[in-house]
Amino acid sequence: MAILKVVGMTFTCRETIMLLFCIFISCLPFCSSVTRNDRPIIGVLAQEVRSPKPNQNSYIAASYVKFLESAGSRVVPVMINQTLEEYKTLFNSINGILYPGGAASLTSSGYARAAKIFYDLAIEANDRGDFFPVWGTCLGFEQLTVLTCGEKVLVNTNTSGVALHLEFTNETANSRLFRGFPPELMKELASEPLTENSHKWSLSMSTYNSNDELKNFYKVLSTNTDGKIKFVSTFEAHDYPFYGTQWHPEKNAFEWTKPYIPHSPSAIKTTFYTAEFFVNEARKNLHRFDSEEEEKGALIYNHSPVYTGGRGSFEQIYYF
Numbered sequence: 598m599a600i601l602k603v604v605g606m607t608f609t610c611r612e613t614i615m616l617l618f619c620i621f622i623s624c625l626p627f628c629s630s631v632t633r634n635d636r637p638i639i640g641v642l643a644q645e646v647r648s649p650k651p652n653q654n655s656y657i658a659a660s661y662v663k664f665l666e667s668a669g670s671r672v673v674p675v676m677i678n679q680t681l682e683e684y685k686t687l688f689n690s691i692n693g694i695l696y697p698g699g700a701a702s703l704t705s706s707g708y709a710r711a712a713k714i715f716y717d718l719a720i721e722a723n724d725r726g727d728f729f730p731v732w733g734t735c736l737g738f739e740q741l742t743v744l745t746c747g748e749k750v751l752v753n754t755n756t757s758g759v760a761l762h763l764e765f766t767n768e769t770a771n772s773r774l775f776r777g778f779p780p781e782l783m784k785e786l787a788s789e790p791l792t793e794n795s796h797k798w799s800l801s802m803s804t805y806n807s808n809d810e811l812k813n814f815y816k817v818l819s820t821n822t823d824g825k826i827k828f829v830s831t832f833e834a835h836d837y838p839f840y841g842t843q844w845h846p847e848k849n850a851f852e853w854t855k856p857y858i859p860h861s862p863s864a865i866k867t868t869f870y871t872a873e874f875f876v877n878e879a880r881k882n883l884h885r886f887d888s889e890e891e892e893k894g895a896l897i898y899n900h901s902p903v904y905t906g907g908r909g910s911f912e913q914i915y916y917f
Contacts, residue, residue: 637879638892639665640675640687640694640715642737643917644701644708652916655707659902659913661697661734664847667869668876672897676917677707681714688718690886690895693730693879696737698795698845703736703743712737716744723837730838730878735796738832738841742800746810751798755823760790760859761844763819763830772818774833774840778870785863792830792844792867793858794821795910799828799843815841838878846871854907 641662643655655677662672673691675684694715701708715731722729733741743749763786769775775783785791802820805811819831821843830843848858850868886892893899902913 634692634880634883635669637670637692637876637882638673638690638886638896639670639876639879640673640691641665641897642675642694642696642708642711642715643677643915644697644699644736645677645706646916647700655917657897657915657917658697658699658847658852658911659915660847660851660911661695662897662902662915663851664868664872665695665876667850668872670876670879673895674897674900674915674917675711675715677711679711684711684714685718687895688715688722688729689884690892692882692884693732693875694719695875696731696733696740698735698737701736703740703749708736709740709743712740713744716741719839720837728838728881729884730875730882731840732875733839733841734847735843735845738843739796739798739800741839741841742811745814746808750800750804750808750811752801752804752826752828753797754799754801754826754828756794756799756821756828756843757797758855758857759794760857761792761794761821761830762786762788762790763792764821765819766817768816769818772816772833773838774818774831774871774874777874779866782863782866782870786867789859789861789863791849791859791861791864792842792846793848793855794830794844795855796843799823799826802827802829805829815839838881840875840878842871852910852912854905854910854912 641657643657646653646656657674665672696712703709719729719731739751765787815832815834817829817832820827821830833840846868849864852858900915902915904913905911
């Protein structure tokens with residue numbers, strides 16, 4: 598048996614290996630930056646302006662930017678109508694993407710085209726172990742359903758301009774999304790109208806249960822009803838870091854133009870716990886820009902939001 602003598606001490610071969618391993622571990626930093634990205638940058642997808650003007654062909658509501666920034670992320674606008682190569686380069690530079698609400702076509706818009714490209718890239722990346730999260734809110738939620746099953750299977754609901762409580766399912770307790778929410782807030786979400794809804798189209802539970810592509814890809818975390826149709830209000834993918842809310846978590850803290858938007862302390866907590874969850878998902882991704890100059894040039898800070906004066910659905914809008 599091989600013997601190693603060090604300063605009067607004798608080690609067997611097995612003990613020597615263990616000693617070297619302990620020395621190696623002790624040389625590692627206490628909290629390795631290799632496993633966590635504390636400077637996450639998340640893309641927010643722009644969409645077409647209904648009545649474009651010079652230099653105002655697409656937009657992002659500022660509330661989505663503030664939503665992500667509130668939890669410690671910076672934001673890059675993902676412009677519509679870019680080339681595939683431009684989107685691939687951006688994908689490899691950012692740490693997640695958010696598909697916001699709005700009114701763009703789910704099948705023929707620049708919003709839909711870009712969403713599909715990033716969805717496909719995210720699927721490929723996650724399949725090879727490159728963690729990349731995707732979030733969809735309202736229109737973004739609906740877009741995820743189209744991208745997953747390949748067709749529009751939504752039904753019309755009377756849910757345009759109403760705050761609702763969440764009807765949690767049996768999947769909620771073991772969900773990634775809600776796992777870190779305080780128990781008291783979960784009780785309030787289940788009993789108080791803390792989630793703002795501004796949608797005319799929904800994924801009904803009957804459609805979800807009869808669609809194998811959707812059922813096999815997503816698990817339903819909460820449902821709601823308009824009094825006639827029961828629909829999915831929150832879901833997360835079984836095997837991918839993909840999440841969707843038919844409701845608007847960003848509006849509670851950052852939008853004030855509509856009387857049905859809840860602003861109670863619990864509603865504000867809902868905004869921030871949701872943002873914290875998704876930004877923490879983005880911290881698991883290690884993509885980065887090729888240079889500091891390229892990163893600075895891509896950030897939303899290069900653009901200024903426009904105050905709407907209380908007109909429409911948003912307090913502030915970024916135009917591109």
